[in-house]
Amino acid sequence: MNSEEDLAVVTVFGADKPGIVAGITGVLATYNVNIVDISETVLRGLFTMIMIVDLKTSNVQLSFLKEKLEEKAKELNVTISLNHISVFKYMQRV
Amino acid sequence: MAYRFSSKEVTEVLDMLLFQNLDIRAVTLSVNIAQASSHDIRVTSSRIEEILKKHVSKFSSVVDEVSEKYGVKIVTKRLSLTPISFLLEPLCYEKNVEESKKNALEIAKLIDRIAVENKIDFVGGYAAFVHKDETHGDVALIESIPEVLSSTNTINSVVNVASTETGINMNAVKKMARKIKETSELTKNGIGCTRLVVTANAPEDNPFMPGSYHGVGESEASINVAMSGPGVIENAIRNLRDDVDFRTLHDTVKRAAFKVARLGELIGKKVAESLGVSFGAVDISLAPSPKVGDSIAGILEAMGLESTGTHGTILALAILTDAVKKGGAMAVSHVGGLSGAFIPVSEDALMMEAFRRGSMSIEELHALSAVCNTGVDMLPIPGDTSAETIAGIIADEMALAITLDKSLGVRVIPVPGKKAGDEVEFGGLLGKSVVAEVKRFSNEKLINKKGTVPPFVERLKKG
Numbered sequence: 262m263n264s265e266e267d268l269a270v271v272t273v274f275g276a277d278k279p280g281i282v283a284g285i286t287g288v289l290a291t292y293n294v295n296i297v298d299i300s301e302t303v304l305r306g307l308f309t310m311i312m313i314v315d316l317k318t319s320n321v322q323l324s325f326l327k328e329k330l331e332e333k334a335k336e337l338n339v340t341i342s343l344n345h346i347s348v349f350k351y352m353q354r355v
Numbered sequence: 356m357a358y359r360f361s362s363k364e365v366t367e368v369l370d371m372l373l374f375q376n377l378d379i380r381a382v383t384l385s386v387n388i389a390q391a392s393s394h395d396i397r398v399t400s401s402r403i404e405e406i407l408k409k410h411v412s413k414f415s416s417v418v419d420e421v422s423e424k425y426g427v428k429i430v431t432k433r434l435s436l437t438p439i440s441f442l443l444e445p446l447c448y449e450k451n452v453e454e455s456k457k458n459a460l461e462i463a464k465l466i467d468r469i470a471v472e473n474k475i476d477f478v479g480g481y482a483a484f485v486h487k488d489e490t491h492g493d494v495a496l497i498e499s500i501p502e503v504l505s506s507t508n509t510i511n512s513v514v515n516v517a518s519t520e521t522g523i524n525m526n527a528v529k530k531m532a533r534k535i536k537e538t539s540e541l542t543k544n545g546i547g548c549t550r551l552v553v554t555a556n557a558p559e560d561n562p563f564m565p566g567s568y569h570g571v572g573e574s575e576a577s578i579n580v581a582m583s584g585p586g587v588i589e590n591a592i593r594n595l596r597d598d599v600d601f602r603t604l605h606d607t608v609k610r611a612a613f614k615v616a617r618l619g620e621l622i623g624k625k626v627a628e629s630l631g632v633s634f635g636a637v638d639i640s641l642a643p644s645p646k647v648g649d650s651i652a653g654i655l656e657a658m659g660l661e662s663t664g665t666h667g668t669i670l671a672l673a674i675l676t677d678a679v680k681k682g683g684a685m686a687v688s689h690v691g692g693l694s695g696a697f698i699p700v701s702e703d704a705l706m707m708e709a710f711r712r713g714s715m716s717i718e719e720l721h722a723l724s725a726v727c728n729t730g731v732d733m734l735p736i737p738g739d740t741s742a743e744t745i746a747g748i749i750a751d752e753m754a755l756a757i758t759l760d761k762s763l764g765v766r767v768i769p770v771p772g773k774k775a776g777d778e779v780e781f782g783g784l785l786g787k788s789v790v791a792e793v794k795r796f797s798n799e800k801l802i803n804k805k806g807t808v809p810p811f812v813e814r815l816k817k818g
Binding site (some may be wrong): 270272298300301302304305309311313323324327342343344345347348349351352353355 | 359360362363364365366367368369370371372373374420423424425426427614617618620621625685
């Protein structure tokens with residue numbers, strides 16, 4: 262059972278092209294961040310990859326991870342968003 | 356499991372945060388500084404500094420950390436303090452006005468400096484309550500307002516001049532009209548007036564600018580949150596078919612408002628936890644910003660009005676505020692503020708357009724007060740508007756407030772050198788607007804009568 266305090270949602274938006282999933286998951290693996298769930302969808306016509314990640318096994322802070330993911334996103338020419346899971350829990354569950 | 360969300364649920368939230376301008380307009384730390392009160396300005400100043408430093412040193416960084424962790428933009432950080440008129444009482448008792456003003460200005464400048472040093476955008480609490488009459492501290496505070504607003508960047512001032520219980524203090528209304536004129540003349544484009552509101556029925560405590568102060572019945576310090584989010588509501592309405600019925604429209608606004616308010620509840624709780632202070636309230640009111648897609652007028656027009664202000668606008672705003680209250684009340688444990696919709700004219704790009712087109716007017720703003728809790732807010736008026744006309748605008752709004760038994764306010768900005776129809780830019784969140792027309796017929800014989808308008812019959816219902 263995951264402790265919700267350690268869960269975050271990583272979302273990647275951009276034009277679909279080879280290497281996006283590999284690039285982003287590569288960063289997560291480097292910092293030992295576990296992917297709990299992964300799915301793909303379309304938001305405002307953009308390819309969107311949604312990952313729920315668990316930072317419990319990682320030794321980095323969320324802000325550090327965000328910085329590294331943003332660097333990679335820039336390289337891949339996509340946009341990344343990182344939000345703690347509580348945002349979704351508060352807004353989508355009563 | 357709780358962390359399982361469908362792609363649709365995740366993208367809906369992200370769409371709101373990234374594309375519909377959903378953000379936290381303000382996180383406000385409300386602090387009791389009453390214990391700084393003394394007969395010696397040096398003692399009062401050093402105590403204020405001590406108390407504020409203890410509370411605000413971590414505030415800015417904690418807000419930034421929470422913003423980053425949750426991926427939610429927090430636009431401003433604010434402080435709300437014990438009404439400064441209370442602190443001025445022992446300092447100004449039986450002193451002459453000039454000496455009293457000097458003390459008031461010194462306190463305001465000190466607080467402004469501490470706020471700027473700690474990256475705080477606005478400070479509320481430069482407040483006086485004169486709805487029946489005034490004391491030495493009130494006089495000192497009111498007399499100092501033009502100089503305080505023109506020599507500080509963060510201080511917000513509120514003066515309550517009417518209440519259902521006591522009626523309307525017309526002497527105070529006229530005095531405030533003159534202070535608005537003086538403030539306007541001392542600041543570029545009259546911008547000082549954007550931090551000055553005259554109110555009726557001020558609540559016990561109000562952590563939301565510009566009418567903010569740390570009131571009675573509160574803890575030493577608490578965190579309060581004000582939301583933005585008109586874009587979310589507008590988007591939800593635009594996704595409906597034009598032929599939906601009124602219940603569906605109302606329900607759609609309610610559901611969207613629930614989500615907006617929940618985000619405020621989350622952020623407020625987390626900031627309060629990190630600072631080790633209590634969580635006060637979420638103001639569930641929708642507040643616009645000058646950005647495209649962040650407009651209350653945009654919501655009303657999405658409901659089906661060609662231009663805000665046309666016939667049907669009161670109905671549209673009434674539906675909006677009722678649905679926001681119902682959705683928001685379920686979302687948060689403690690609703691505060693005025694909880695409906697704000698319609699500050701210059702801060703709402705489409706509201707300004709409606710003024711430019713002529714579908715909106717100051718009369719329409721007064722009328723809309725019946726169904727929301729704003730009043731006449733952030734409205735630029737011609738620089739040569741007389742103090743009596745401004746007093747008339749305030750008095751009209753106060754009369755509505757004590758008749759309807761609700762909180763309302765007036766924040767008008769006489770813009771020096773500008774006439775009706777001219778454009779004025781205040782910058783940043785304050786936006787820009789066309790200068791609204793005011794009536795040119797005299798009201799002097801009425802307004803210049805002295806004393807207090809007695810409380811209306813609404814008072815008797817209170818026992």
